[in-house]
Amino acid sequence: SQTIHQWPATLVQPVGSPLSLECTVEGTSNPNLYWYRQAAGRGLQLLFYSIGIDQISSEVPQNLSASRPQDRQFILSSKKLLLSDSGFYLCAWSDGPTGELFFGEGSRLTVL
């Protein structure tokens, strides 16, 4: 069966520090991968999605970047964190363009 894991689960970082959140999927090949952010107030915002290795689409201009160095690995990064980057980050995968998304456990980032 397919599984998705992301880490770290919790992160507290100072403003201006770098960020790296990692997500891996197992049990499937060539998944579509996604990064969402959930800020206070519960709305989920799509940040990046990827349909293949090194194929990343950005949905919102921001301080973050994403990379997909391997088929089942998706990384969210920042060179310098801002206070506004605080939130709950969720990685997800889907099997093709019409399938449901399956989410990881989430990573809670607090920028101080």
Place this chain on the structure above:
Amino acid sequence: AQKVTQAQTEISVVEKEDVTLDCVYETRDTTYYLFWYKQPPSGELVFLIRRNSFDEQNEISGRYSWNFQKSTSSFNFTITASQVVDSAVYFCALSGITGGGNKLTFGTGTQLKVEL
């Protein structure tokens, strides 16, 4: 642009009551998909259902049922005989199939509190 509206920010019910969570959507796509997700306090989003735009049959899964009405652009979710374990935030979501990725647009969620 796609939009999902969940007008109910928070609902409180007593256990065993039935509760309906409303979802209204906007899209210009003729083919689209609708979803419901549950987010318990642990934070992980749990997939509940997917429905395509051509299938307006209502669906029942145990205590859960969904009413899709294309004429009113609504996809409502009913929990029958609610239980404390149903307490969570519930999200309705919509996707088109353009761009090669399944980009879900989420509503802002409805916090459901089920009390004893």
